[in-house]
Amino acid sequence: xxxxxxxxxxxxxxxxxxxxxxxxxxxxxxxxxxxxxxxxxxxxxxxxxxxxxxxxxxxxxxxxxxxxxxxxxxxxxxxxxxxxxxxxxxxxxxxxxxxxxxxxxxxxxxxxxxxxxxxxxxxxxxxxxxxxxxxxxxxxxxxxxxxxxxxxxxxxxxxxxxxxxxxxxxxxxxxxxxxxxxxxxxxxxxxxxxxxxxxxxxxxxxxxxxxxxxxxxxxxxxxxxxxxxxxxxxxxxxxxxxxxxxxxxxxxxxxxxxxxxxxxxxxxxxxxxxxxxxxxxxxxxxxxx
Amino acid sequence: xxxxxxxxxxxxxxxxxxxxxxxxxxxxxxxxxxxxxxxxxxxxxxxxxxxxxxxxxxxxxxxxxxxxxxxxxxxxxxxxxxxxxxxxxxxxxxxxxxxxxxxxxxxxxxxxxxxxxxxxxxxxxxxxxxxxxxxxxxxxxxxxxxxxxxxxxxxxxxxxxxxx
Ligand SMILES: Cc1cc2nc3c(=O)[nH]c(=O)nc-3n(C[C@H](O)[C@H](O)[C@H](O)COP(=O)(O)OP(=O)(O)OC[C@H]3O[C@@H](n4cnc5c(N)ncnc54)[C@H](O)[C@@H]3O)c2cc1C
Ligand code: FES
Ligand code: FES
Numbered sequence: 001x002x003x004x005x006x007x008x009x010x011x012x013x014x015x016x017x018x019x020x021x022x023x024x025x026x027x028x029x030x031x032x033x034x035x036x037x038x039x040x041x042x043x044x045x046x047x048x049x050x051x052x053x054x055x056x057x058x059x060x061x062x063x064x065x066x067x068x069x070x071x072x073x074x075x076x077x078x079x080x081x082x083x084x085x086x087x088x089x090x091x092x093x094x095x096x097x098x099x100x101x102x103x104x105x106x107x108x109x110x111x112x113x114x115x116x117x118x119x120x121x122x123x124x125x126x127x128x129x130x131x132x133x134x135x136x137x138x139x140x141x142x143x144x145x146x147x148x149x150x151x152x153x154x155x156x157x158x159x160x161x162x163x164x165x166x167x168x169x170x171x172x173x174x175x176x177x178x179x180x181x182x183x184x185x186x187x188x189x190x191x192x193x194x195x196x197x198x199x200x201x202x203x204x205x206x207x208x209x210x211x212x213x214x215x216x217x218x219x220x221x222x223x224x225x226x227x228x229x230x231x232x233x234x235x236x237x238x239x240x241x242x243x244x245x246x247x248x249x250x251x252x253x254x255x256x257x258x259x260x261x262x263x264x265x266x267x268x269x270x271x272x273x274x275x276x277x278x279x280x281x282x283x284x285x286x287x288x289x
Numbered sequence: 290x291x292x293x294x295x296x297x298x299x300x301x302x303x304x305x306x307x308x309x310x311x312x313x314x315x316x317x318x319x320x321x322x323x324x325x326x327x328x329x330x331x332x333x334x335x336x337x338x339x340x341x342x343x344x345x346x347x348x349x350x351x352x353x354x355x356x357x358x359x360x361x362x363x364x365x366x367x368x369x370x371x372x373x374x375x376x377x378x379x380x381x382x383x384x385x386x387x388x389x390x391x392x393x394x395x396x397x398x399x400x401x402x403x404x405x406x407x408x409x410x411x412x413x414x415x416x417x418x419x420x421x422x423x424x425x426x427x428x429x430x431x432x433x434x435x436x437x438x439x440x441x442x443x444x445x446x447x448x449x450x451x452x453x
Contacts (some may be wrong), residue, residue, distance in 0.1 A: 003310040010355075105422050
Protein backbone atom coordinates (compact mmCIF):
# COMPACT_ATOMS: atom_id res chain seq x y z
CA UNK A 1 0.00 0.00 0.00
CA UNK A 2 1.37 3.38 -0.99
CA UNK A 3 1.61 6.39 1.23
CA UNK A 4 -0.93 9.13 0.61
CA UNK A 5 0.47 12.34 -0.87
CA UNK A 6 2.14 14.96 1.31
CA UNK A 7 4.55 17.85 1.11
CA UNK A 8 7.92 17.29 2.71
CA UNK A 9 10.26 19.78 4.34
CA UNK A 10 13.66 19.20 5.91
CA UNK A 11 14.60 22.41 7.76
CA UNK A 12 18.18 22.72 8.99
CA UNK A 13 17.53 24.64 12.22
CA UNK A 14 15.07 24.24 15.07
CA UNK A 15 13.89 27.83 14.51
CA UNK A 16 13.08 27.07 10.86
CA UNK A 17 11.21 23.93 11.89
CA UNK A 18 9.11 25.97 14.32
CA UNK A 19 8.33 28.69 11.73
CA UNK A 20 7.28 26.00 9.29
CA UNK A 21 5.02 24.42 11.91
CA UNK A 22 3.48 27.85 12.58
CA UNK A 23 2.80 28.50 8.91
CA UNK A 24 1.36 25.00 8.33
CA UNK A 25 -0.88 24.13 11.27
CA UNK A 26 -1.70 20.69 9.86
CA UNK A 27 1.97 19.69 9.58
CA UNK A 28 3.48 16.80 11.52
CA UNK A 29 7.02 16.50 12.77
CA UNK A 30 8.91 13.34 11.86
CA UNK A 31 12.10 11.84 13.27
CA UNK A 32 12.59 8.18 12.28
CA UNK A 33 9.08 7.83 10.90
CA UNK A 34 8.71 4.30 12.28
CA UNK A 35 5.47 5.22 14.02
CA UNK A 36 4.30 8.04 11.78
CA UNK A 37 4.66 6.36 8.37
CA UNK A 38 3.02 3.17 9.63
CA UNK A 39 0.03 5.14 10.89
CA UNK A 40 -0.24 6.69 7.43
CA UNK A 41 0.03 3.39 5.62
CA UNK A 42 -2.02 1.12 7.85
CA UNK A 43 -4.20 3.28 10.08
CA UNK A 44 -5.51 5.74 7.52
CA UNK A 45 -3.75 8.78 8.95
CA UNK A 46 -3.68 11.41 6.20
CA UNK A 47 -1.05 14.11 6.54
CA UNK A 48 -0.71 17.09 4.23
CA UNK A 49 2.75 18.06 5.40
CA UNK A 50 5.69 16.30 7.02
CA UNK A 51 8.52 18.24 8.60
CA UNK A 52 11.58 16.06 9.08
CA UNK A 53 13.94 16.86 11.94
CA UNK A 54 16.78 14.79 10.54
CA UNK A 55 18.59 17.59 8.72
CA UNK A 56 18.88 19.76 11.83
CA UNK A 57 22.51 19.54 12.82
CA UNK A 58 23.38 18.75 16.41
CA UNK A 59 19.96 17.33 17.21
CA UNK A 60 21.31 13.77 17.16
CA UNK A 61 23.81 14.45 19.94
CA UNK A 62 24.14 12.16 22.93
CA UNK A 63 26.06 14.04 25.63
CA UNK A 64 27.13 12.92 29.08
CA UNK A 65 28.53 15.15 31.79
CA UNK A 66 29.69 13.92 35.22
CA UNK A 67 27.67 16.55 37.05
CA UNK A 68 24.89 17.51 34.65
CA UNK A 69 23.98 14.01 33.55
CA UNK A 70 22.77 12.66 30.24
CA UNK A 71 21.18 14.49 27.32
CA UNK A 72 19.73 12.55 24.40
CA UNK A 73 18.93 14.68 21.34
CA UNK A 74 15.71 14.42 19.36
CA UNK A 75 17.18 12.55 16.40
CA UNK A 76 19.57 10.27 18.32
CA UNK A 77 18.84 6.74 17.16
CA UNK A 78 17.66 3.95 19.44
CA UNK A 79 20.58 1.86 18.10
CA UNK A 80 23.11 4.47 19.21
CA UNK A 81 21.55 4.94 22.64
CA UNK A 82 21.64 1.17 23.12
CA UNK A 83 25.43 0.94 22.71
CA UNK A 84 26.65 4.33 23.95
CA UNK A 85 29.50 3.64 26.44
CA UNK A 86 28.45 6.30 28.99
CA UNK A 87 24.82 5.20 28.85
CA UNK A 88 25.83 1.55 29.32
CA UNK A 89 27.97 2.54 32.28
CA UNK A 90 25.85 5.14 34.09
CA UNK A 91 22.35 4.46 32.73
CA UNK A 92 22.27 0.72 31.98
CA UNK A 93 18.47 0.52 32.08
CA UNK A 94 18.15 3.34 29.54
CA UNK A 95 20.40 1.37 27.18
CA UNK A 96 18.47 -1.82 27.94
CA UNK A 97 15.12 -0.19 27.13
CA UNK A 98 16.45 1.18 23.82
CA UNK A 99 17.90 -2.21 22.94
CA UNK A 100 14.62 -3.87 23.84
CA UNK A 101 12.65 -1.68 21.43
CA UNK A 102 11.65 -3.28 18.12
CA UNK A 103 14.24 -4.92 15.85
CA UNK A 104 17.67 -3.99 14.43
CA UNK A 105 16.28 -2.19 11.39
CA UNK A 106 13.76 -0.13 13.36
CA UNK A 107 16.40 0.77 15.96
CA UNK A 108 18.59 2.02 13.10
CA UNK A 109 15.81 4.45 12.09
CA UNK A 110 13.72 5.22 15.17
CA UNK A 111 14.52 7.53 18.06
CA UNK A 112 14.00 7.56 21.84
CA UNK A 113 12.28 10.94 21.60
CA UNK A 114 9.97 9.71 18.82
CA UNK A 115 9.03 6.85 21.14
CA UNK A 116 8.16 9.39 23.86
CA UNK A 117 6.35 11.88 21.58
CA UNK A 118 4.28 9.12 20.04
CA UNK A 119 2.88 8.78 23.56
CA UNK A 120 1.86 5.17 23.43
CA UNK A 121 1.03 3.96 26.95
CA UNK A 122 3.25 0.97 26.09
CA UNK A 123 6.28 2.98 24.92
CA UNK A 124 9.26 0.93 26.03
CA UNK A 125 11.58 3.86 26.69
CA UNK A 126 9.19 5.76 28.94
CA UNK A 127 9.03 3.84 32.26
CA UNK A 128 12.76 3.88 33.01
CA UNK A 129 13.15 7.53 32.07
CA UNK A 130 10.15 8.37 34.26
CA UNK A 131 11.58 6.42 37.18
CA UNK A 132 14.86 8.28 36.84
CA UNK A 133 13.17 11.68 36.93
CA UNK A 134 13.95 12.67 33.35
CA UNK A 135 12.70 15.92 31.82
CA UNK A 136 12.05 16.95 28.25
CA UNK A 137 13.44 20.08 26.64
CA UNK A 138 10.87 21.78 24.45
CA UNK A 139 11.22 24.62 21.98
CA UNK A 140 8.38 26.53 20.38
CA UNK A 141 7.17 29.91 19.14
CA UNK A 142 7.38 31.42 22.64
CA UNK A 143 10.84 30.09 23.43
CA UNK A 144 12.26 27.21 25.38
CA UNK A 145 10.80 25.35 28.35
CA UNK A 146 11.47 22.21 30.32
CA UNK A 147 8.77 19.77 31.40
CA UNK A 148 9.28 16.85 33.79
CA UNK A 149 8.57 13.66 31.87
CA UNK A 150 5.95 12.69 34.45
CA UNK A 151 3.92 15.73 33.34
CA UNK A 152 4.51 15.20 29.62
CA UNK A 153 2.09 12.34 28.87
CA UNK A 154 -1.57 13.38 28.77
CA UNK A 155 -3.28 10.35 27.24
CA UNK A 156 -2.85 7.85 24.42
CA UNK A 157 -1.09 9.82 21.65
CA UNK A 158 -1.40 13.04 23.64
CA UNK A 159 1.41 15.08 25.16
CA UNK A 160 1.96 18.43 26.85
CA UNK A 161 3.28 19.87 23.56
CA UNK A 162 1.54 23.06 22.42
CA UNK A 163 0.99 23.79 18.72
CA UNK A 164 4.30 24.31 16.83
CA UNK A 165 6.38 23.05 19.73
CA UNK A 166 8.97 20.32 19.34
CA UNK A 167 10.97 18.30 21.81
CA UNK A 168 14.68 18.98 21.29
CA UNK A 169 16.10 16.59 23.89
CA UNK A 170 15.44 14.48 26.95
CA UNK A 171 17.65 15.04 29.98
CA UNK A 172 18.32 12.40 32.64
CA UNK A 173 19.99 13.44 35.93
CA UNK A 174 22.85 11.43 37.43
CA UNK A 175 21.77 8.69 39.79
CA UNK A 176 22.48 9.57 43.40
CA UNK A 177 24.99 7.25 45.12
CA UNK A 178 23.61 3.88 46.30
CA UNK A 179 20.82 3.96 43.74
CA UNK A 180 19.81 1.25 41.31
CA UNK A 181 17.31 0.98 38.47
CA UNK A 182 15.50 -1.85 36.73
CA UNK A 183 12.97 -2.32 33.91
CA UNK A 184 11.22 -5.51 32.93
CA UNK A 185 8.57 -5.81 30.25
CA UNK A 186 6.59 -8.68 28.82
CA UNK A 187 5.21 -9.10 25.33
CA UNK A 188 4.01 -11.89 23.11
CA UNK A 189 6.91 -11.70 20.67
CA UNK A 190 9.83 -10.78 22.89
CA UNK A 191 11.27 -7.38 22.16
CA UNK A 192 9.76 -7.28 18.68
CA UNK A 193 6.39 -5.90 19.59
CA UNK A 194 5.31 -3.24 22.02
CA UNK A 195 5.05 -4.35 25.62
CA UNK A 196 1.87 -5.85 27.02
CA UNK A 197 3.00 -4.72 30.45
CA UNK A 198 6.19 -3.25 31.88
CA UNK A 199 7.43 -1.92 35.20
CA UNK A 200 10.44 0.29 35.93
CA UNK A 201 11.85 1.51 39.19
CA UNK A 202 14.64 3.50 40.76
CA UNK A 203 15.63 2.68 44.33
CA UNK A 204 17.97 4.66 46.61
CA UNK A 205 19.27 2.84 49.67
CA UNK A 206 20.79 4.06 52.92
CA UNK A 207 22.22 0.97 54.52
CA UNK A 208 19.29 -1.40 54.10
CA UNK A 209 16.64 1.28 54.24
CA UNK A 210 14.88 2.41 51.06
CA UNK A 211 15.48 6.12 51.24
CA UNK A 212 13.57 6.85 48.06
CA UNK A 213 11.90 5.09 45.16
CA UNK A 214 9.90 5.83 42.04
CA UNK A 215 7.86 3.07 40.39
CA UNK A 216 6.21 3.40 36.96
CA UNK A 217 3.97 0.94 35.15
CA UNK A 218 3.69 0.87 31.35
CA UNK A 219 0.77 -0.32 29.18
CA UNK A 220 -1.69 -0.40 32.09
CA UNK A 221 -3.45 2.93 31.75
CA UNK A 222 -3.92 5.80 29.29
CA UNK A 223 -0.27 6.79 29.86
CA UNK A 224 2.59 5.13 31.71
CA UNK A 225 1.46 5.59 35.32
CA UNK A 226 3.14 6.12 38.65
CA UNK A 227 2.04 3.93 41.57
CA UNK A 228 2.56 6.25 44.57
CA UNK A 229 0.88 4.05 47.19
CA UNK A 230 3.18 1.16 46.34
CA UNK A 231 6.13 3.55 46.70
CA UNK A 232 4.86 4.62 50.13
CA UNK A 233 4.87 1.01 51.31
CA UNK A 234 8.64 0.72 50.86
CA UNK A 235 9.87 4.30 51.28
CA UNK A 236 11.72 4.94 54.54
CA UNK A 237 11.65 1.29 55.54
CA UNK A 238 14.06 -1.61 55.43
CA UNK A 239 13.62 -3.09 51.95
CA UNK A 240 12.77 -6.68 52.84
CA UNK A 241 11.37 -9.34 50.50
CA UNK A 242 8.14 -9.22 52.43
CA UNK A 243 7.75 -5.48 51.91
CA UNK A 244 8.61 -5.89 48.24
CA UNK A 245 5.78 -8.44 47.93
CA UNK A 246 3.35 -6.00 49.53
CA UNK A 247 4.44 -3.23 47.15
CA UNK A 248 3.77 -5.57 44.21
CA UNK A 249 0.22 -6.27 45.36
CA UNK A 250 -0.39 -2.54 45.88
CA UNK A 251 1.04 -1.61 42.45
CA UNK A 252 -1.34 -4.10 40.89
CA UNK A 253 -4.26 -2.48 42.72
CA UNK A 254 -3.21 0.96 41.44
CA UNK A 255 -2.82 -0.08 37.79
CA UNK A 256 -5.84 0.35 35.53
CA UNK A 257 -5.24 -2.07 32.67
CA UNK A 258 -7.68 -2.85 29.88
CA UNK A 259 -8.02 -5.91 27.67
CA UNK A 260 -6.68 -5.44 24.15
CA UNK A 261 -4.86 -7.38 21.43
CA UNK A 262 -1.67 -7.60 23.46
CA UNK A 263 -3.06 -9.05 26.71
CA UNK A 264 -6.10 -9.31 28.95
CA UNK A 265 -6.69 -6.90 31.82
CA UNK A 266 -6.58 -9.83 34.22
CA UNK A 267 -3.17 -11.01 33.02
CA UNK A 268 -1.78 -7.50 33.13
CA UNK A 269 -3.03 -6.94 36.65
CA UNK A 270 -1.34 -10.13 37.85
CA UNK A 271 1.88 -9.36 36.03
CA UNK A 272 2.15 -5.87 37.51
CA UNK A 273 2.53 -7.50 40.93
CA UNK A 274 5.13 -9.96 39.63
CA UNK A 275 7.16 -7.42 37.70
CA UNK A 276 7.06 -4.84 40.49
CA UNK A 277 8.47 -7.46 42.80
CA UNK A 278 11.20 -8.38 40.35
CA UNK A 279 12.28 -4.85 39.50
CA UNK A 280 12.38 -3.82 43.15
CA UNK A 281 14.64 -6.69 44.09
CA UNK A 282 16.85 -6.14 41.01
CA UNK A 283 17.17 -2.44 41.77
CA UNK A 284 17.87 -3.21 45.43
CA UNK A 285 20.71 -5.49 44.36
CA UNK A 286 22.16 -2.90 42.00
CA UNK A 287 21.86 -0.15 44.60
CA UNK A 288 23.88 -2.13 47.09
CA UNK A 289 26.65 -3.05 44.62
CA UNK B 290 5.80 17.89 -7.01
CA UNK B 291 8.60 15.66 -8.23
CA UNK B 292 12.08 16.39 -7.12
CA UNK B 293 15.18 15.38 -9.08
CA UNK B 294 17.59 13.64 -6.71
CA UNK B 295 20.77 11.69 -7.01
CA UNK B 296 21.03 8.34 -5.23
CA UNK B 297 24.24 6.44 -4.62
CA UNK B 298 23.37 2.76 -4.84
CA UNK B 299 25.97 -0.01 -4.81
CA UNK B 300 28.66 2.54 -5.67
CA UNK B 301 26.84 3.92 -8.70
CA UNK B 302 25.04 7.20 -9.02
CA UNK B 303 21.44 7.30 -10.27
CA UNK B 304 19.44 10.42 -11.08
CA UNK B 305 15.76 9.90 -10.39
CA UNK B 306 12.64 12.04 -10.20
CA UNK B 307 10.73 11.21 -7.03
CA UNK B 308 7.71 12.38 -5.09
CA UNK B 309 8.18 12.96 -1.34
CA UNK B 310 5.79 10.11 -0.51
CA UNK B 311 7.77 7.52 -2.50
CA UNK B 312 9.66 5.09 -0.30
CA UNK B 313 13.21 3.97 -0.93
CA UNK B 314 11.73 0.52 -1.57
CA UNK B 315 9.53 1.80 -4.41
CA UNK B 316 12.33 3.80 -6.00
CA UNK B 317 14.89 0.99 -5.83
CA UNK B 318 12.48 -1.56 -7.29
CA UNK B 319 10.54 0.54 -9.78
CA UNK B 320 12.92 3.27 -10.93
CA UNK B 321 16.32 1.58 -10.59
CA UNK B 322 15.11 -1.99 -11.20
CA UNK B 323 16.93 -3.48 -8.23
CA UNK B 324 14.31 -6.12 -7.53
CA UNK B 325 16.51 -8.01 -5.07
CA UNK B 326 14.96 -5.61 -2.57
CA UNK B 327 11.63 -7.18 -1.62
CA UNK B 328 8.42 -5.78 -0.19
CA UNK B 329 6.60 -7.83 2.41
CA UNK B 330 4.61 -6.28 5.22
CA UNK B 331 5.33 -2.60 4.59
CA UNK B 332 5.37 -2.02 8.32
CA UNK B 333 8.83 -2.81 9.64
CA UNK B 334 7.96 -6.30 10.83
CA UNK B 335 9.35 -8.73 8.25
CA UNK B 336 12.76 -7.43 7.14
CA UNK B 337 12.29 -8.49 3.49
CA UNK B 338 12.93 -4.90 2.39
CA UNK B 339 16.18 -4.48 4.33
CA UNK B 340 18.94 -2.43 2.70
CA UNK B 341 22.12 -0.91 4.09
CA UNK B 342 22.24 2.87 4.39
CA UNK B 343 25.61 4.28 5.43
CA UNK B 344 26.53 0.87 6.82
CA UNK B 345 23.32 0.32 8.82
CA UNK B 346 20.54 -2.13 8.03
CA UNK B 347 17.24 -0.27 7.66
CA UNK B 348 13.75 -1.08 6.34
CA UNK B 349 13.41 0.46 2.89
CA UNK B 350 9.60 0.29 3.21
CA UNK B 351 9.76 2.89 6.00
CA UNK B 352 12.43 5.12 4.45
CA UNK B 353 11.56 8.05 2.22
CA UNK B 354 13.63 8.24 -0.96
CA UNK B 355 14.05 12.02 -0.60
CA UNK B 356 15.90 11.42 2.67
CA UNK B 357 18.55 9.28 0.98
CA UNK B 358 20.44 12.03 -0.81
CA UNK B 359 24.17 11.94 0.01
CA UNK B 360 23.95 8.50 1.60
CA UNK B 361 25.55 5.24 0.51
CA UNK B 362 22.89 2.65 -0.19
CA UNK B 363 23.69 -1.04 -0.60
CA UNK B 364 21.28 -3.69 -1.81
CA UNK B 365 21.88 -7.43 -2.16
CA UNK B 366 22.98 -6.77 -5.76
CA UNK B 367 25.96 -4.82 -4.40
CA UNK B 368 27.12 -7.31 -1.79
CA UNK B 369 29.60 -9.24 -3.90
CA UNK B 370 32.56 -6.91 -4.34
CA UNK B 371 33.71 -8.09 -7.76
CA UNK B 372 30.27 -8.89 -9.05
CA UNK B 373 31.58 -12.32 -10.03
CA UNK B 374 32.46 -14.04 -6.79
CA UNK B 375 29.81 -14.26 -4.13
CA UNK B 376 30.19 -12.42 -0.83
CA UNK B 377 31.16 -14.89 1.95
CA UNK B 378 27.69 -14.47 3.47
CA UNK B 379 26.02 -15.33 0.17
CA UNK B 380 28.33 -18.27 -0.38
CA UNK B 381 27.62 -19.53 3.08
CA UNK B 382 23.82 -19.26 2.55
CA UNK B 383 24.15 -21.36 -0.61
CA UNK B 384 26.45 -23.94 0.95
CA UNK B 385 24.44 -24.38 4.13
CA UNK B 386 21.12 -24.66 2.35
CA UNK B 387 19.85 -21.52 4.03
CA UNK B 388 17.77 -20.56 1.00
CA UNK B 389 14.41 -22.11 0.17
CA UNK B 390 12.12 -19.86 -1.86
CA UNK B 391 14.63 -17.04 -1.44
CA UNK B 392 12.17 -14.23 -0.69
CA UNK B 393 13.67 -13.44 2.71
CA UNK B 394 17.26 -14.04 1.60
CA UNK B 395 18.36 -10.55 0.50
CA UNK B 396 17.08 -9.04 3.75
CA UNK B 397 18.56 -11.84 5.83
CA UNK B 398 21.97 -11.45 4.18
CA UNK B 399 22.12 -7.69 4.61
CA UNK B 400 21.00 -7.92 8.24
CA UNK B 401 23.71 -10.55 8.73
CA UNK B 402 26.24 -8.16 7.19
CA UNK B 403 25.12 -5.44 9.62
CA UNK B 404 25.71 -7.89 12.50
CA UNK B 405 29.07 -9.25 11.32
CA UNK B 406 30.45 -5.77 10.66
CA UNK B 407 29.79 -4.89 14.31
CA UNK B 408 30.43 -8.29 15.86
CA UNK B 409 32.68 -10.63 13.84
CA UNK B 410 32.17 -13.66 16.10
CA UNK B 411 28.56 -13.59 17.30
CA UNK B 412 27.16 -16.36 19.47
CA UNK B 413 24.19 -18.43 18.34
CA UNK B 414 21.87 -16.30 20.44
CA UNK B 415 23.38 -13.04 19.23
CA UNK B 416 22.69 -14.14 15.65
CA UNK B 417 19.09 -15.04 16.56
CA UNK B 418 18.60 -11.70 18.24
CA UNK B 419 20.11 -9.79 15.31
CA UNK B 420 17.85 -11.58 12.81
CA UNK B 421 14.75 -11.19 14.98
CA UNK B 422 13.31 -8.60 12.58
CA UNK B 423 13.64 -10.88 9.55
CA UNK B 424 10.89 -13.41 8.95
CA UNK B 425 11.35 -16.50 6.80
CA UNK B 426 8.00 -17.79 5.55
CA UNK B 427 9.71 -21.08 4.63
CA UNK B 428 10.85 -21.21 8.27
CA UNK B 429 14.44 -22.23 7.50
CA UNK B 430 15.78 -20.38 10.52
CA UNK B 431 18.19 -23.01 11.78
CA UNK B 432 20.14 -23.20 8.54
CA UNK B 433 20.12 -19.42 8.22
CA UNK B 434 21.62 -18.99 11.68
CA UNK B 435 24.25 -21.62 10.91
CA UNK B 436 25.08 -19.91 7.63
CA UNK B 437 25.61 -16.57 9.35
CA UNK B 438 27.87 -18.16 11.97
CA UNK B 439 29.95 -19.88 9.29
CA UNK B 440 30.17 -16.69 7.22
CA UNK B 441 31.40 -14.77 10.26
CA UNK B 442 34.13 -17.34 10.78
CA UNK B 443 35.17 -17.09 7.14
CA UNK B 444 35.18 -13.30 7.06
CA UNK B 445 37.27 -13.23 10.22
CA UNK B 446 39.83 -15.65 8.83
CA UNK B 447 40.01 -13.67 5.59
CA UNK B 448 40.65 -10.41 7.41
CA UNK B 449 43.26 -12.05 9.64
CA UNK B 450 45.04 -13.36 6.53
CA UNK B 451 45.04 -9.84 5.12
CA UNK B 452 46.60 -8.26 8.21
CA UNK B 453 49.22 -10.97 8.83
C1 LIG C 1 8.35 -3.40 13.73
C2 LIG C 1 8.23 -2.38 14.82
C3 LIG C 1 8.40 -2.76 16.13
C4 LIG C 1 8.28 -1.83 17.17
N1 LIG C 1 8.50 -2.25 18.43
C5 LIG C 1 8.40 -1.37 19.45
C6 LIG C 1 8.65 -1.81 20.78
O1 LIG C 1 8.99 -2.96 21.04
N2 LIG C 1 8.50 -0.90 21.79
C7 LIG C 1 8.15 0.39 21.54
O2 LIG C 1 8.04 1.14 22.49
N3 LIG C 1 7.93 0.84 20.28
C8 LIG C 1 8.05 -0.02 19.23
N4 LIG C 1 7.82 0.42 17.94
C9 LIG C 1 7.38 1.80 17.70
C10 LIG C 1 8.47 2.79 17.21
O3 LIG C 1 9.50 2.14 16.54
C11 LIG C 1 9.08 3.59 18.34
O4 LIG C 1 8.04 4.27 19.02
C12 LIG C 1 10.13 4.59 17.85
O5 LIG C 1 10.97 4.93 18.93
C13 LIG C 1 9.54 5.86 17.26
O6 LIG C 1 10.57 6.77 16.92
P1 LIG C 1 10.60 7.53 15.51
O7 LIG C 1 11.78 8.43 15.55
O8 LIG C 1 10.53 6.58 14.39
O9 LIG C 1 9.24 8.35 15.62
P2 LIG C 1 8.36 9.05 14.47
O10 LIG C 1 7.51 8.04 13.81
O11 LIG C 1 9.20 9.92 13.61
O12 LIG C 1 7.45 9.98 15.40
C14 LIG C 1 6.50 9.46 16.31
C15 LIG C 1 5.56 10.57 16.78
O13 LIG C 1 6.25 11.52 17.57
C16 LIG C 1 6.24 12.81 16.99
N5 LIG C 1 7.58 13.34 17.15
C17 LIG C 1 8.76 12.71 16.85
N6 LIG C 1 9.81 13.47 17.22
C18 LIG C 1 9.31 14.59 17.78
C19 LIG C 1 9.91 15.74 18.37
N7 LIG C 1 11.23 15.87 18.47
N8 LIG C 1 9.10 16.72 18.84
C20 LIG C 1 7.74 16.58 18.76
N9 LIG C 1 7.12 15.50 18.22
C21 LIG C 1 7.90 14.51 17.73
C22 LIG C 1 5.81 12.61 15.54
O14 LIG C 1 5.09 13.71 15.05
C23 LIG C 1 4.93 11.37 15.64
O15 LIG C 1 3.64 11.72 16.04
C24 LIG C 1 7.96 -0.48 16.88
C25 LIG C 1 7.80 -0.09 15.55
C26 LIG C 1 7.93 -1.01 14.52
C27 LIG C 1 7.79 -0.55 13.10
S1 FES D 1 8.44 -4.86 3.94
FE1 FES D 1 9.69 -3.58 5.12
S2 FES D 1 9.79 -4.66 6.96
FE2 FES D 1 8.37 -5.87 5.87
S1 FES E 1 13.50 -18.90 2.14
FE1 FES E 1 11.40 -18.58 1.71
S2 FES E 1 10.95 -16.95 3.03
FE2 FES E 1 12.87 -17.52 3.72
